[in-house]
Amino acid sequence: MPLQTAMANPFNFPQQELLRDGHLLSTALERMTESGQVILGRGVAGFEAAFAAWLSPELAAEQVVGVANGTDALELALRGSGVAPGDKVLLPSHTAYATVAALLRLEAVPVFLDLDADGAVLSVRDLGEQLTAVAGVKAVIAVHLYGEACDLPAIAALCERHGVSLIEDCAQACGTTWAGQPVGLWGRFAAFSFYPTKNLAAFGDGGALVVNRKGDVETSRRRRFYGWDEGRQAVQFGVNSRLDELQAWVLLGKLAQLDPRIAQRRQVARWYRERLGNRAWLPGDGDHWRHSYHLYVISLPAEIRQRLLQEAAGPELPLAVHYPLACHQHAYVRQRFGAGRPLPHTEARLQEILSLPLHPYLSEQQIEQVCQRLDPFLPQAL
Numbered sequence: 001m002p003l004q005t006a007m008a009n010p011f012n013f014p015q016q017e018l019l020r021d022g023h024l025l026s027t028a029l030e031r032m033t034e035s036g037q038v039i040l041g042r043g044v045a046g047f048e049a050a051f052a053a054w055l056s057p058e059l060a061a062e063q064v065v066g067v068a069n070g071t072d073a074l075e076l077a078l079r080g081s082g083v084a085p086g087d088k089v090l091l092p093s094h095t096a097y098a099t100v101a102a103l104l105r106l107e108a109v110p111v112f113l114d115l116d117a118d119g120a121v122l123s124v125r126d127l128g129e130q131l132t133a134v135a136g137v138k139a140v141i142a143v144h145l146y147g148e149a150c151d152l153p154a155i156a157a158l159c160e161r162h163g164v165s166l167i168e169d170c171a172q173a174c175g176t177t178w179a180g181q182p183v184g185l186w187g188r189f190a191a192f193s194f195y196p197t198k199n200l201a202a203f204g205d206g207g208a209l210v211v212n213r214k215g216d217v218e219t220s221r222r223r224r225f226y227g228w229d230e231g232r233q234a235v236q237f238g239v240n241s242r243l244d245e246l247q248a249w250v251l252l253g254k255l256a257q258l259d260p261r262i263a264q265r266r267q268v269a270r271w272y273r274e275r276l277g278n279r280a281w282l283p284g285d286g287d288h289w290r291h292s293y294h295l296y297v298i299s300l301p302a303e304i305r306q307r308l309l310q311e312a313a314g315p316e317l318p319l320a321v322h323y324p325l326a327c328h329q330h331a332y333v334r335q336r337f338g339a340g341r342p343l344p345h346t347e348a349r350l351q352e353i354l355s356l357p358l359h360p361y362l363s364e365q366q367i368e369q370v371c372q373r374l375d376p377f378l379p380q381a382l
């Protein structure tokens with residue numbers, strides 16, 4: 001029996017997307033039946049071309065490689081950068097654990113960076129210092145966390161100066177722009193995830209590797225598919241990480257709606273700002289970039305954050321912490337690489353961050369209800 005919209009959970013973004021866009025699955029089935037292609041067919045090729053065009057008119061279709069998920073895209077970016085076992089990779093510790101999981105697959109060694117005093121992305125100062133202090137660095141992963149952009153020109157200049165590959169982790173930043181252009185075009189490679197909660201979301205797993213140097217295209221495309229050439233002979237190392245054909249058709253349908261849906265995320269962020277003003281630190285655009293609000297993460301004094309989580313959170317106020325642990329604090333990472341150096345800004349932020357519900361289908365009234373539940377806990381002003 002079809003689920004009635006009224007019975008659905010308004011905060012459950014994948015469910016809301018299924019209610020609106022579930023028909024894309026039957027369209028995908030029709031297209032696959034017509035083409036007779038179920039693996040790396042017209043859907044994947046069409047999506048790669050359309051996503052390339054959406055990112056930049058300068059990007060050729062073959063510079064987008066549809067892969068199985070965002071973690072694979074990162075792994076292939078690291079492999080394409082020549083990262084080998086024992087090489088060091090610099091990355092912020094405050095990221096989704098997937099960023100680290102990707103480099104551990106290559107037996108690379110993570111070197112964790114601190115955050116700036118405010119914001120959710122790596123400190124350029126710390127990056128510069130670590131690039132000078134640490135030997136054997138092969139790549140830097142700049143994570144545009146929550147949809148906030150890293151300082152791309154400064155990071156790209158440092159990577160260039162030190163001869164290391166820049167990889168942009170855009171898993172949470174589909175739609176974030178730097179100087180009017182989507183992020184993902186500054187690194188040698190960029191990785192996107194189409195996990196069902198992302199701004200551009202499949203109804204399952206999916207990802208894309210963006211290859212910004214033409215000279216890397218052929219090897220990158222082969223690397224996703226056993227290292228095979230056209231004649232199905234393995235001519236290099238490769239994995240099996242194909243974007244699923246069904247998901248590719250779904251993503252093509254959703255891509256047509258992406259810009260208005262990101263605009264709607266920005267509208268929800270404006271409602272929060274109008275309503276919450278200076279009662280918490282709120283996310284927003286930078287001087288050169290626009291937020292895409294994959295997550296809406298505010299900061300509050302630690303004790304208020306704790307009370308909200310314990311006393312206010314519930315089905316009508318879904319609150320979360322992205323993320324309760326920084327990557328260097330995970331047991332497995334500590335066991336493998338030791339406690340590492342202190343990262344004071346990261347450790348302080350972890351006590352203060354709180355994710356409020358945000359997706360494109362929430363109404364002003366629903367945001368008002370969320371804010372009413374927050375009101376008794378928030379300070380009058382920070």
Ligand SMILES: Cc1ncc(COP(=O)(O)O)c(C=O)c1O
Nearest residue numbers: 069070071096098099171193195
């Ligand atoms: C910052 C970041 N990097 C990488 C990934 C990995 O993407 P996926 O879950 O598609 O493998 C994610 C998504 O979970 C992410 O949020």
